[in-house]
Amino acid sequence: MATINRVLIQADDCKGCGFCVEACPVNVLDFADNLNVMGYRPAHYKGEGCTGCGTCFYTCPETSAITVIRNVDGLETGHCSHCNKTVKQIPDYRDSDKKICIECLNPC
Numbered sequence: 001m002a003t004i005n006r007v008l009i010q011a012d013d014c015k016g017c018g019f020c021v022e023a024c025p026v027n028v029l030d031f032a033d034n035l036n037v038m039g040y041r042p043a044h045y046k047g048e049g050c051t052g053c054g055t056c057f058y059t060c061p062e063t064s065a066i067t068v069i070r071n072v073d074g075l076e077t078g079h080c081s082h083c084n085k086t087v088k089q090i091p092d093y094r095d096s097d098k099k100i101c102i103e104c105l106n107p108c
């Protein structure tokens with residue numbers, strides 16, 4: 001099975017600087033059509049083609065705007081109370097008893 005990687009962007013933490021868009025070596029980032037709560041046009045993942053290289057993460061000046069997830073298919077599945085559906089989850093490094101939903105990035 002092919003490894004599926006994914007980049008998650010917290011739109012409201014993004015200042016729309018475009019560093020990640022410029023830096024992505026496979027050009028899978030662009031800008032959203034809408035503005036975020038700060039009035040910036042946030043970066044947006046095109047939906048496929050992420051290699052999981054992490055360049056965008058290391059380029060971004062905002063510590064919480066980008067999360068790169070490698071091998072999505074290998075993640076555990078669980079129920080997200082925010083999305084109210086079954087989702088893939090990553091460990092919450094702040095609380096080992098919790099997981100984080102990769103759809104909404106909230107603890108669940």
Ligand code: SF4
Binds near residue numbers: 006027
């Ligand atoms: S992890 Fe690499 S390939 Fe994926 S969006 Fe970021 S820079 Fe692009």
Ligand code: SF4
Binds near residue numbers: 017020042060
């Ligand atoms: S580098 Fe960070 S702040 Fe700049 S556009 Fe990308 S996600 Fe937003």
